[in-house]
Amino acid sequence: MKIDTSLLVTQRTSLQDKVARWVRPEIKALHAYHVPDATGMLKLDAMENPYCWPEALQQEWLTLLQSAELNRYPDPSAGALKARLRDAMDVPAAAEIMLGNGSDEIIQIILMSLSGASRVVLSPEPGFVMYDMIATYTDMKYVGVPLKQDFSLDKQAMLDGIEKHQPAVVFLAYPNNPTGNLFDEKDIEQIIQAAPGAVVIDEAYHAFADSSYMSRVMDYDNVLVMRTVSKMGLAGLRLGLLVGATEWLSEFDKVRLPYNINILTQLSADFALQHRNMLDEQTDLIKAERNKLFKSLSEIKSFTVYPSRANFILLRSAVNQASLIFEALKKENILIKNLDKAGGVLKDCLRITVGTENENRQLVTALEKIMEEIVQD
Ligand SMILES: *Cc1c(COP(=O)(O)O)cnc(C)c1O
Secondary structure (H helix, E strand, O other): OOOOHHHHHHHHHHHHHHHHHHOOHHHHOOOOOOOOOOOOOEEOOOOOOOOOOOHHHHHHHHHHHOOOOOOOOOOOOOHHHHHHHHHHOOOOOOOEEEEEOHHHHHHHHHHHHHOOOOOEEEEEEOOOHHHHHHHHHOOOEEEEEEOOOOOOOOHHHHHHHHHHHOOOEEEEEOOOOOOOOOOOHHHHHHHHHHOOOEEEEEOOOHHHHOOOOHHHHHHOOOEEEEEEOHHHHHHHHOOEEEEEOHHHHHHHHHHOOOOOOOHHHHHHHHHHHHOHHHHHHHHHHHHHHHHHHHHHHHOOOOOEEOOOOOOEEEEEOOOOOHHHHHHHHHHOOEEOEEOHHHOHHHOOEEEEEOOOHHHHHHHHHHHHHHHHHHHHO
């Protein structure tokens, strides 16, 4: 049988035409969020907790999972888990809680609720990339306000931006990703007072920060505190929470898809939070390791290492060395995050997630060797 190939070509062209005609131009212009393949590598790129659970606890958890009725929908309000989180995270009694499939989904829910022609999302830059990405998904305008060279807030630029753009929402990551610092509380106070809409304090790294807005969330009518269990050791579960006034959250909750927190996540997170001591011990270990790693990295001559209140460390290499170092580490099977390509204040910057003592030693040893080779070249 002879196949009419011209017909196939026509069909293909018509497919491309349809996609080109119907997919939103701003989506076509996007690059999908890229997660590099880390098979077989020492993974120090994604702010994961490097520790596992003791064997006995794993067994107890697996036994609990046997009770999960997978044929049934999960509890749509995840009441038991919310109560557990309220206790574990010291959520003020007057505040409401909304859960998301990761805090990424919460950002999406907030922006879907606030979106509208010419509505603005404002955030300091460099910051968490999903604010910008999700603003695009939801047809909002994203305004990034550059941080100062030392990564502190440019308060005047923030206030000017708020005045000019009247943002529906301001995101402040506290501590900030990828810079690792906490913004000044007096600056934040003025931003909260000036903002006409919501101010989301994104506390993804609260476990490592020793500073939080949780207890103060109800002191303002426009502040919402967002957290996640991802960075405290449960990244695989995908669970984030938003805390704030019922007036805001009951509106956002209409946009949340029913059953967004699956039954395995509900059971597992509840279980893990009952063993909070273990998670807290891991957090303390990571904080101690962060301080050791900071010291070791600071001893490498050409590095500028930035103090961190999170579970990662940002450093600046000598001019044009960051990508070389990143690639050389990759050859040693160590994956970190190369921020050099982002440019601006992040030029020559690398971000390293704090690992176990052993992993950090491996990293520092590899880095020392690489830096010696670079110097010799
Ligand atoms: C990692 C991160 C998140 C996303 O957390 P998930 O709950 O895993 O979606 C949100 N905000 C900041 C600043 C982060 O670094």
